[in-house]
Amino acid sequence: MTTKRITRDALLTAIALTIFMVEAQLPALAPVPGMKLGLANIVTVWALFTLGPLDALMILLGRILLGAVFAGQLMALIYSLAGGLLCFLVTLLLRRVLTARQIFIAGIFGAMAHNTGQLIAATLVLKSLAVWYYCPLLLLSGIVTGAFTGLAAQYLHARLAKSGSS
Amino acid sequence: MKTKHFLAVIALIALACLGALIVLRLRSAGVIANIYQDGTCIRSVDLSKVAAPETFTVTDKNGHENVVSVEPGRICVARANCPDQVCVHEGWVSGGTRPIVCLPAKLVIRLEDKSAAPGADAPDAVVG
Structure with missing residues (x-):
């Protein structure tokens, strides 16, 4: 692992963490636990498509662990990890079949996978299936927010590829 | 795979979610x-037998406190010391x-058809 790679990944983790912390300050959109914009996923999706799975996974894990520490909610770590890892897996699988102009699709399915992972974690923590009543609402919000963050990652990918950086 | 194939799958999931939302809304909950x-x-x-508004506190071993308010036909979490306050923002729930x-x-507070408190719905005898 070169110094350049460490520096770049650390920088991306810092960017993702900043986005995550700013988003955490926004008021909740609806009284549904787990519903949020997921803007930090822009960094994960972009890194996965541009840098590869290993770098993206390290950025994701770094952001989730540090995010839980900075937000002061270690209980939320379980939900973040479950959602983040399932989202990562689905995006990773989709990467094999998607072109650079279809990255937003990975964003949509990734967001839905994130919500599903959170619901699974909440089921285990609460020992109750009651949280699945939120499933339709969460998936619908996941489609909208996932399309948004996926498009953001797609444009970022195109612009940075054109400028020849990264 | 073409974009429209993926979009078709996403549209199907969205439709299924909308359907589930409508079904959940139509299904009447217990009281x-x-x-x-x-x-x-x-x-x-x-909730159908609540005569006067009542408030009680639910505490857990980790120091979380949820103040639950009950009025005839409806229930809510009035105050809580959790960080996100999602339960408080849910407001009154009556159905x-x-x-x-x-x-x-x-x-978790659910509206159901029958009581699930320990002892309230216990079996009379267990055979076998």
Whole structure:
């Protein structure tokens, strides 16, 4: 692992963490636990498509662990990890079949996978299936927010590829 | 794979979610509010038999406190010391199948047909 790679990944983790912390300050959109914009996923999706799975996974894990520490909610770590890892897996699988102009699709399915992972974690923590009543609402919000963050990652990918950086 | 194939799958999921939302909304909930803590029902309140507004506090071993308010026909979490306040923002719940959930306190309040409090619905005898 070169110094350049460490520096770049650390920088991306810092960017993702900043986005995550700013988003955490926004008021909740609806009284549904787990519903949020997921803007930090822009960094994960972009890194996965541009840098590869290993770098993206390290950025994701770094952001989730540090995010839980900075937000002061270690209980939320379980939900973040479950959602983040399932989202990562689905995006990773989709990467094999998607072109650079279809990255937003990975964003949509990734967001839905994130919500599903959170619901699974909440089921285990609460020992109750009651949280699945939120499933339709969460998936619908996941489609909208996932399309948004996926498009953001797609444009970022195109612009940075054109400028020849990264 | 073409973009439209993916979009078709996404549209199908969206339709299924909308359908599920409508079904959940149409299905009438019971009037017994069951309060679950960490998966076990700790208290049941028959909302149809509440005479006067009542308030009680649910605490857990980690110091989480949820102040539950009950009025005739409806229930809410009035105050909570959890960081996200999702349970408080849910407001009054009088019907529907959507539960009040407080993830930090592992608290779930559901409206159901029958009481799930320990002892309230216990079997008379277990054979075998």
